Amino acid sequence: MCPRCGLPQSHTRLCTNCAEWQAAIDGIRSPYQFAGTMREAIHQLKYRNIRILAAPLAEMLQDYLKNEPLPAEVIVPVPLHPQRLRERGYNQAQLLAQKLGRLAGLPIMDNGLSRAHYTVPQARTGNIAERRSNVSGAFRCLNDKINGRTVLLIDDVATTGATLNACAAALKAAGAVSVWGLAVAREI
Secondary structure, eight states: OOTTTOOOOSSSSOOHHHHTOOOSSSEEEOSEESSHHHHHHHHHHHHSOOGGGHHHHHHHHHHHHHHSOOOOSEEEEOOOOHHHHHHHSSOHHHHHHHHHHHHHTOOBOTTSEEESSOOOOGGGOOSHHHHHHHHTTOEEEOOGGGTTOEEEEEEEEESSSHHHHHHHHHHHHTTOSEEEEEEEEEOO
16 A cells, blocks of 8 residues: 555555655555445445444444554544534534544544635545645644644545645644544545
8 A cells, every 4th residue: 555645556655646745644544445335334424414323433443443553642533614514513523533532542632623714525626636725724723732742633534635634734733743644434
């Protein structure tokens, strides 16, 4: 896999997308492909208000971390913009982070990040460059307790890594030592 974005490949060097990318994130890992049953489960959690699915998905993340540990002192969920949060009623990444935090024995910083401005949903953008541009500068770190910490950033799906990287940039600007992204599934 690519050591930065976690994209499956036949070698262990940076993939072509990451080789030219000055990323803030230290790495992204996803134990599952965003396809089939996993895609359906994430869609049920995210769009159908089936919040109970956060628990088994978080257990899967914990199982992954037992075998493939990532450096972390604190867990931070990828935030939703307040408008999208009002529409949905909850943040699926926050639900995953809360459940994973309990399982892993790590503190959660629900207020670690905020969306500074509304962005078009990443699923509606086209290529990697558009996705990176769409979320560039979209996040702000709100918590000065992030300074000097190693952060595990949680999201439901990683596609290009643009959202996780934009979050990592905000966290590192606030003094985070390292930021690793962990998403339930990776779109291939």
